[in-house]
Amino acid sequence: MNDLNKIKYWLFDLDNTLYDGATKVFEQVDKKMTKFISEKLNVGSEEARKIQKSYFEEYNTTLNGMIKNHKIDADEFLEFVHDVDLDFLNKDKVLEEEIKKLKGTKIIFTNGSRAHAENVTKRIGIDKLFDGIFDIRDCEFIPKPSKEPYKKLVENYKIEPQYCIFFEDIARNLKPAFEMGMKTVWIRNDEPWAAKFSDANFINYKTDKLANFLKEINELKRA
Numbered sequence: 001m002n003d004l005n006k007i008k009y010w011l012f013d014l015d016n017t018l019y020d021g022a023t024k025v026f027e028q029v030d031k032k033m034t035k036f037i038s039e040k041l042n043v044g045s046e047e048a049r050k051i052q053k054s055y056f057e058e059y060n061t062t063l064n065g066m067i068k069n070h071k072i073d074a075d076e077f078l079e080f081v082h083d084v085d086l087d088f089l090n091k092d093k094v095l096e097e098e099i100k101k102l103k104g105t106k107i108i109f110t111n112g113s114r115a116h117a118e119n120v121t122k123r124i125g126i127d128k129l130f131d132g133i134f135d136i137r138d139c140e141f142i143p144k145p146s147k148e149p150y151k152k153l154v155e156n157y158k159i160e161p162q163y164c165i166f167f168e169d170i171a172r173n174l175k176p177a178f179e180m181g182m183k184t185v186w187i188r189n190d191e192p193w194a195a196k197f198s199d200a201n202f203i204n205y206k207t208d209k210l211a212n213f214l215k216e217i218n219e220l221k222r223a
Contacts, residue, residue, distance in 0.1 A: 001205075004183065004217050008104040009157070009164035011182070012130075013144075014117050015110070016169040017210060019089060019124055021189050028084040029112075033062050036080050040072060056193070061111050061143040063136065074141055082116035091125040098214035099129045103221075108133045109153060109166070111143040132157060144173040150180060167210060171198040178202035185213060 012018055015026045038048035055065025066072045099106065106129060108117050114135040121127035134156065139149035154161060161181035168174050171194065174184040185205040186198055198206070207213035 001216060001220055004165065005221060006163055007165050007183070007217075009159045010099075010102050010104060010106045011109050011153075011159075011164055011166040011177070012107070012210075013110060013166075013168040013170070013173065013187075014108050014112055014120060016189060016191075016194070017167055017187050018095070018108070018126065019092070019120065020209075021169065021187075021191070023089055025084065025086065025089060025120070029081050032081040032084065036077060037062070037066070040066075041070065059143075060145060061136075063111075064141065064143050067141060074136075078113040078116075078136070082113055082119075086119055086123045089120065089123040091123075092211065093125070095124065095211040095214070096126050096129070098211050098218055099126055101218045102214065104163075105132075105157060105159070106130045107153070107157060108135075109144070109149075110134070111136050111139075113137070144168075144170075145176050147176045147179075150176045154180065167213075170194045171196060171200065171203060175200070175202045178204070 019025065033052050034045060034048045037051055038045050052062045055062045059065040059068060063074060063077055066077060067074055108130055110117055112135060114133050117133045117135060118127060134153045136143060139152060142148045165183040165185065166174060166177040167185045167187060169187040169189055171186050174186060178184045183204045184202060185207060186203045187210060188206055188208050189195060
């Protein structure tokens with residue numbers, strides 16, 4: 001991990017990265033997507049689920065598929081699917097302490113909405129620790145892992161990719177970051193769609209828990 005000593009830019013995905021996937025926050029979002037599709041397209045839940053997953057595979061997000069094929073209102077979709085119960089998300093003091101110690105620019109890079117990112121980070125107690133949130137609107141609704149949003153983010157925050165590290169639970173989303181020269185860290189999980197490509201050479205590091213990995217980096221910098 002000695003090559004992480006020079007990192008100046010810290011890039012974090014949101015869902016299942018800044019909080020543990022076991023909390024099932026995204027599971028709620030997932031179900032709301034099915035409901036939205038079912039109601040908008042007037043199809044049963046089973047058919048809606050198939051559409052949802054096929055769009056995710058083909059267009060990288062369900063939202064992107066819905067925009068391209070059904071001209072839906074993106075804001076309406078985002079508000080509906082992110083209206084979820086976050087009461088069981090607890091303050092993460094360890095993560096808070098480790099993020100605080102990181103020197104440099106800290107940014108959340110999400111295919112979700114800014115409002116959702118703000119709600120989640122407030123619940124965890126880390127909402128004051130970031131220099132910016134780059135959400136799906138900032139990406140002009142072009143989601144990760146398309147290269148365009150990564151380029152926009154780098155330009156927007158004047159990031160030097162060779163001094164940047166990106167943390168993400170969906171393995172395929174790390175590829176463009178790696179190709180741009182960033183270090184990449186996959187947050188291990190058992191979701192088949194997230195773990196696909198997890199053995200690819202565009203992943204520099206893997207960890208079961210973000211806070212533990214950041215602690216290792218912070219200890220290395222102090223050594």
